[in-house]
Amino acid sequence: MNFNLASALADRRFHRLASRLLLPRWLAYQVRRMRVAYWPAFRRHSPRKPWPMVGWELLVLTARWRCLPFHYFRYRRYDPAVTLSHALDHLPETVLYYRILNAVN
Numbered sequence: 001m002n003f004n005l006a007s008a009l010a011d012r013r014f015h016r017l018a019s020r021l022l023l024p025r026w027l028a029y030q031v032r033r034m035r036v037a038y039w040p041a042f043r044r045h046s047p048r049k050p051w052p053m054v055g056w057e058l059l060v061l062t063a064r065w066r067c068l069p070f071h072y073f074r075y076r077r078y079d080p081a082v083t084l085s086h087a088l089d090h091l092p093e094t095v096l097y098y099r100i101l102n103a104v105n
Helices: 005-044 051-065 070-074 084-089 093-104
Strands: none
């Protein structure tokens, strides 16, 4: 089995650079999906948690995962039946794809 260290290092640098270059497009896509689909669904959903609780949970999720918590709205974590501990157990796609898989690959 041949292992090309130079190729592996170049590939790693490419992944780091590509993820930084794609970040603006990814963020624009997430914001557009939030505005078009998730925010209207949040506004229509009844019952939902009170605004202060939603704000607190968004702050806690942001601090825990160190990313914008789009998954909170995508997976309806604002439903009163969903506890904060259950919302914290959910691994956001951002963390999986951009941190964990980048570190493994």
